[in-house]
Amino acid sequence: MRPAFTVALFALAWLAVSGSFTIPNLLLGLVAGGLSLALIRDHIRPDGRRVRPLKLLSLVLLFIKELALSAWKVAVLVASPKMVLKPGIFAFPLTVDRDFEITLLANLITLTPGTLSVDVSVDRKVLYVHALDCSDPVGARRDIAGGFEKKILEAFR
Amino acid sequence: MLDLVLAVIVAVMLVAGGVFTFLAALGIVRLPDVYTRMHAASKAGTVGSGLMLFAAGIHSLDAAIFTRALAGFVFFVLTAPIAAHLIARAAHEAGYRLSRHTVLDEMRDARERSNKKR
Numbered sequence: 040m041r042p043a044f045t046v047a048l049f050a051l052a053w054l055a056v057s058g059s060f061t062i063p064n065l066l067l068g069l070v071a072g073g074l075s076l077a078l079i080r081d082h083i084r085p086d087g088r089r090v091r092p093l094k095l096l097s098l099v100l101l102f103i104k105e106l107a108l109s110a111w112k113v114a115v116l117v118a119s120p121k122m123v124l125k126p127g128i129f130a131f132p133l134t135v136d137r138d139f140e141i142t143l144l145a146n147l148i149t150l151t152p153g154t155l156s157v158d159v160s161v162d163r164k165v166l167y168v169h170a171l172d173c174s175d176p177v178g179a180r181r182d183i184a185g186g187f188e189k190k191i192l193e194a195f196r
Numbered sequence: 197m198l199d200l201v202l203a204v205i206v207a208v209m210l211v212a213g214g215v216f217t218f219l220a221a222l223g224i225v226r227l228p229d230v231y232t233r234m235h236a237a238s239k240a241g242t243v244g245s246g247l248m249l250f251a252a253g254i255h256s257l258d259a260a261i262f263t264r265a266l267a268g269f270v271f272f273v274l275t276a277p278i279a280a281h282l283i284a285r286a287a288h289e290a291g292y293r294l295s296r297h298t299v300l301d302e303m304r305d306a307r308e309r310s311n312k313k314r
Contacts, residue, residue: 055267058260106273110216110243113236117223126232127300128288149277150242155235156277157284169231169284173300 046072094194101190102147109152116171127173128157131166131180133188140191141166147187154179202254209251216244229294230287238280242272 223236
């Protein structure tokens, strides 16, 4: 993302948190965003990566749907008198390779039905995922690769 | 009339949020190991608190409060999975065993392989 876009995002977050939509407050948000970005400038590398808004929106919608479904599944599982569990950790080979994308994918996996990211291998090629129902790791891998990972690749490349 | 509709929506969201949060807590007690417990804490907990935040935002009928509720939800979504992930990872590093129901642990297999190589 470009620095200007990041600062705009920070200012928007500031407006939302402070809850006052006035021009002076927007300016304050922009200045504060710029300063905070300047503070961490040595730790981030700006790249001219494009973000596709429509694909990003579709990722967000998919995420909200999966989050609702996931909470529902866990709630039903916990509320049922006999919990049927086949938990396990499976390895998911990553196609995305940038830190930002791996972080995003790991977070999305954690908030979707029955899966939880546990660790990334040192060489950043494998994501270890804990699943409540690990009876079909092949299918679970295919779901992640065809769902979130594909959408992330579409939105940020 | 609109007041009534809004009140019903807010009430439903509050109760649903409360139920989800309660089930998240129940899951932490009932599930067998730290990994499965993190499932309950991260998912049902996020949705439960999110529903209650939005209910508060809608009830206020104030854009400033609603955006703050929205920001709260976004930060929750950003941080809850990281906390769950770190706890699960720390538990695995510390050698906390998975429950006896566990059918597969490719992470332990990978670590054993790399230990053998050394």
